[in-house]
Amino acid sequence: MSDLLLTPLNAWHRAQGAKMAPFAGWDMPIQYEGILAEHQHTRTHAALFDICHMGEFALRGPGAKQALARAVTHNLETLKPGRCRYGFLLNEAGCVLDDLIVYCLAEDDYMLVVNGACIASDFAALRERLPASLHFEDISAATAKLDLQGPKSIDALEGLLGRSFRELGYFAFTHTTFDGANLMVSRTGYTGELGYELYLPWDKAETLWTRLLENADVKPAGLGARDTLRLEVGLPLYGQDLDTTHTPAEAGYEGMLTNTVDYVGKGRDREVREVLVPLAIPGRRAARHGDAVALPDGTVVGVVTSGSFAPSVGHAVALAYVKKPHAEEDSFIIKAARVELEAKRAPLPFYAGGTARMKLQG
Numbered sequence: 001m002s003d004l005l006l007t008p009l010n011a012w013h014r015a016q017g018a019k020m021a022p023f024a025g026w027d028m029p030i031q032y033e034g035i036l037a038e039h040q041h042t043r044t045h046a047a048l049f050d051i052c053h054m055g056e057f058a059l060r061g062p063g064a065k066q067a068l069a070r071a072v073t074h075n076l077e078t079l080k081p082g083r084c085r086y087g088f089l090l091n092e093a094g095c096v097l098d099d100l101i102v103y104c105l106a107e108d109d110y111m112l113v114v115n116g117a118c119i120a121s122d123f124a125a126l127r128e129r130l131p132a133s134l135h136f137e138d139i140s141a142a143t144a145k146l147d148l149q150g151p152k153s154i155d156a157l158e159g160l161l162g163r164s165f166r167e168l169g170y171f172a173f174t175h176t177t178f179d180g181a182n183l184m185v186s187r188t189g190y191t192g193e194l195g196y197e198l199y200l201p202w203d204k205a206e207t208l209w210t211r212l213l214e215n216a217d218v219k220p221a222g223l224g225a226r227d228t229l230r231l232e233v234g235l236p237l238y239g240q241d242l243d244t245t246h247t248p249a250e251a252g253y254e255g256m257l258t259n260t261v262d263y264v265g266k267g268r269d270r271e272v273r274e275v276l277v278p279l280a281i282p283g284r285r286a287a288r289h290g291d292a293v294a295l296p297d298g299t300v301v302g303v304v305t306s307g308s309f310a311p312s313v314g315h316a317v318a319l320a321y322v323k324k325p326h327a328e329e330d331s332f333i334i335k336a337a338r339v340e341l342e343a344k345r346a347p348l349p350f351y352a353g354g355t356a357r358m359k360l361q362g
Contacts, residue, residue, distance in 0.1 A: 007052035008144055008205040018222060024117035026053040029222040038225035039311050042191055046150035047221035048212055051197070052205060055119035056143040057112040057126070061134040064108040069261040071129040072102065073248065073269065077260070079104045084171050084186060087256060088248050089122060094268025096242045098122050101188065103173060115238045129264060144205035148212060149195030151355045156215040157185070157196055165196070166360040179207050190226060192233030192354030231317060232310045234278060234348035240289055241276060241305045241319050250321070251276045274302065275327035280346035281316035284309045285339065292335040293320045301326040304334060312351040318343065
């Protein structure tokens with residue numbers, strides 16, 4: 001435990017009795033009052049997540065757009081200032097080193113947001129691909145990230161900051177101030193609900209956290225609920241559903257590969273040997289990462305990457321890599337611990353009632 005990194009909210013979490021556990025090298029809150037309660041509150045009201053373990057890089061200088069376009073899959077030609085885009089950092093084999101969001105702050109001025117477990121490796125890979133003339137800096141240690149998610153998040157945000165954010169579209173961002181510091185407000189998230197990812201100086205995180213929680217509609221939520229929320233809407237988790245042995249196309253993201261520049265891994269990123277298949281499982285018993293997936297005759301054809309009971313749909317769901325020739329089968333057997341679970345191929349998202357893309361009335 002002494003080797004774990006701490007977010008600026010660690011003492012607050014422990015004082016509130018949060019259940020803590022290691023995640024991506026950090027000591028992180030898994031739950032407060034319970035995963036199911038926190039999941040439901042996010043879907044109906046608003047929840048606040050400590051996501052300060054994520055990494056942020058700054059990139060700027062003449063030619064930054066062209067250089068970055070050769071390093072990642074994002075189409076930067078169509079990414080305008082004030083907008084952000086999801087995509088991938090690939091290896092030479094076209095497989096995923098990490099998934100990340102690129103923010104266009106201005107012409108040739110970007111912020112990259114990467115997964116906490118990949119900060120060092122991502123920075124090294126990008127540093128090698130980018131010209132030394134560009135300013136490229138790991139700003140993770142100075143940057144806090146809080147995620148305010150849920151249909152009532154807009155009211156909580158506007159109530160605290162005293163200005164409207166209703167004009168902010170999905171995957172758009174803007175800047176404001178909080179407690180004398182710059183605050184970047186991004187209409188993005190990992191829950192399928194209307195929500196905002198908030199970036200601000202590390203030493204301002206607890207003040208913003210506690211001020212947002214003064215709103216009766218906002219409660220803290222841990223990584224347990226974050227995982228069930230993202231799985232219900234089919235969002236992948238790096239290290240499970242995305243990894244260095246699978247391509248974006250195998251994970252279902254071929255349609256996002258629109259970058260016309262010759263980036264690292266281009267071409268091979270469309271190869272498909274296995275397909276990430278969504279599975280619905282009757283009942284509450286969930287499959288787990290690593291469980292074998294078989295055809296009804298017992299032939300093993302894949303492996304579960306993510307699985308959980310899905311509170312918003314009332315039964316268990318899973319994602320699994322299945323060999324391409326069998327990916328369109330309707331029925332599977334999951335060989336879970338001490339039991340076999342019937343599973344049916346299902347459409348994504350498992351839960352379609354999310355508010356993430358809702359249009360806000362001004």
